[in-house]
Amino acid sequence: MLIDSHAHLDMEDFDADRDVVIKRALQGGVTRIVTIGIDLASSRKAIEIAKKNEFIYATVGYHPHNASKADPRDLEKLKTFASEPKVVAWGEIGLDFFRRHSPPDMQVQALERQLDIAFELDLPVIIHDRDAHRDLLSLLKKKNRLYRGVIHCFSGNYDLAMALIEMGFCISFPGTVTYKNAIDTQTTASRIPLERLLVETDCPYLTPAPFRGKRNEPLYIKYTAEKIAQLRQMPLEELAEATSANTMPLQPPEQDMTRPIAKDSPLVLASASPRRKQLLRQTRIPFRTMTSRVREGTLACDPLLNARLLAEAKAQAVIRTSGGNWILGADTLVVLDREVLGKPADENEAFSMLRKLSGKEHSVITGFCLVAPDSKKAHSEAVVTRVTLKALTKTEILGYVATGEPLGKAGSYAIQGIGAFLVKGITGSYTNVVCLPLCALVNALVATGALKTFPIDS
Ligand SMILES: [Zn+2]
Numbered sequence: 435m436l437i438d439s440h441a442h443l444d445m446e447d448f449d450a451d452r453d454v455v456i457k458r459a460l461q462g463g464v465t466r467i468v469t470i471g472i473d474l475a476s477s478r479k480a481i482e483i484a485k486k487n488e489f490i491y492a493t494v495g496y497h498p499h500n501a502s503k504a505d506p507r508d509l510e511k512l513k514t515f516a517s518e519p520k521v522v523a524w525g526e527i528g529l530d531f532f533r534r535h536s537p538p539d540m541q542v543q544a545l546e547r548q549l550d551i552a553f554e555l556d557l558p559v560i561i562h563d564r565d566a567h568r569d570l571l572s573l574l575k576k577k578n579r580l581y582r583g584v585i586h587c588f589s590g591n592y593d594l595a596m597a598l599i600e601m602g603f604c605i606s607f608p609g610t611v612t613y614k615n616a617i618d619t620q621t622t623a624s625r626i627p628l629e630r631l632l633v634e635t636d637c638p639y640l641t642p643a644p645f646r647g648k649r650n651e652p653l654y655i656k657y658t659a660e661k662i663a664q665l666r667q668m669p670l671e672e673l674a675e676a677t678s679a680n681t682m683p684l685q686p687p688e689q690d691m692t693r694p695i696a697k698d699s700p701l702v703l704a705s706a707s708p709r710r711k712q713l714l715r716q717t718r719i720p721f722r723t724m725t726s727r728v729r730e731g732t733l734a735c736d737p738l739l740n741a742r743l744l745a746e747a748k749a750q751a752v753i754r755t756s757g758g759n760w761i762l763g764a765d766t767l768v769v770l771d772r773e774v775l776g777k778p779a780d781e782n783e784a785f786s787m788l789r790k791l792s793g794k795e796h797s798v799i800t801g802f803c804l805v806a807p808d809s810k811k812a813h814s815e816a817v818v819t820r821v822t823l824k825a826l827t828k829t830e831i832l833g834y835v836a837t838g839e840p841l842g843k844a845g846s847y848a849i850q851g852i853g854a855f856l857v858k859g860i861t862g863s864y865t866n867v868v869c870l871p872l873c874a875l876v877n878a879l880v881a882t883g884a885l886k887t888f889p890i891d892s
């Protein structure tokens with residue numbers, strides 16, 4: 435289950451044996467390939483390849499090398515290509531001040547124009563950045579959006595990666611991470627949050643060891659994934675699963691997410707929590723909920739930041755079908771030492787989680803993210819409460835698990851339910867951490883006139 439998030443299958447390097455290369459990848463366990471357009475002709479070809487192969491998706495865009503050729507007429511044409519069902523992103527676009535095949539000012543202009551088009555079409559972006567870190571960062575910051583997309587072939591340091599992750603991007607690593615002298619890249623690949631990590635080949639270029647120097651192809655994604663799994667000291671299967679889940683922005687929307695939003699509900703709550711729904715109803719703002727499959731992985735950075743990133747990821751996941759609405763994402767993490775206790779899959783797992791938490795102080799952290807109708811990130815924060823559970827007997831835990839309440843709850847308990855009896859002490863407000871900031875945000879919006887409440891029922 436490996437996904438190559440960036441390949442150039444349209445290139446002439448594959449003309450002689452393209453179908454063989456594609457078949458080899460599929461047989462070798464590659465479950466999805468995103469093939470990237472770099473100009474009009476290449477984007478057209480990428481779509482053709484995607485149409486012929488179920489597991490291949492395409493993107494359209496003008497690479498910074500070709501920025502000087504991206505005239506408005508061609509961009510209009512690309513926009514029509516983008517409506518093809520197999521097109522999942524706009525790109526690659528970006529800045530390349532290393533080769534400078536197009537003048538820098540034209541690259542900046544083409545990038546800005548294409549970022550705007552991607553937002554207009556509600557598509558994620560694939561960004562190329564070579565020797566242009568500072569210019570790219572300031573250009574992206576200037577637009578102040580919650581971005582969806584990928585910084586591909588990442589070549590900066592950890593701090594740059596985190597700055598881009600804060601803006602909403604995933605960071606994708608190619609085969610260069612396997613090279614002996616790639617210390618910076620390896621450090622970054624081992625430290626960034628797993629939820630924002632992707633792997634790619636960028637084939638036919640950047641072939642990983644042990645095939646460095648030969649033509650690259652999607653099958654070789656496994657060497658890059660293996661190296662990163664080794665750097666992060668985790669099983670390859672786990673890394674493969676996580677990076678596959680992370681390509682969500684590069685997948686067509688799920689069936690249940692394609693329904694159009696009712697005009698009379700300007701707010702979308704990207705969270706499945708019934709408690710949040712219940713509290714939000716008290717604000718008298720019409721809203722609807724949409725859920726997404728954002729998974730809580732292992733803690734790979736500061737827990738507060740992690741909670742915030744998860745909330746942002748939930749908001750991002752529904753932007754595609756809810757652009758034009760206010761979106762409120764929220765996610766709660768239960769953290770014991772450095773371990774994230776997610777939602778238990780079954781009663782046995784709930785039992786062992788509660789056993790771990792018994793008698794211990796731990797953190798309940800909720801991240802919030804509010805996105806404006808123009809996709810700008812309006813607010814993002816995380817709050818924490820320390821909770822200590824009583825020392826519980828086996829019988830008490832079994833009795834609580836039998837109530838059914840622990841299933842589907844982070845950390846296997848709900849304080850505002852039967853679970854209240856588990857608690858010995860709380861530092862801070864539990865209600866506050868789980869729900870209240872959400873309503874505070876919405877009330878603040880009402881105060882500015884951005885959202886209108888409905889009248890109280892008579
Ligand atoms: Zn590139």
Ligand SMILES: [Zn+2]
Pocket residue numbers: 440442470526636
């Ligand atoms: Zn590329």
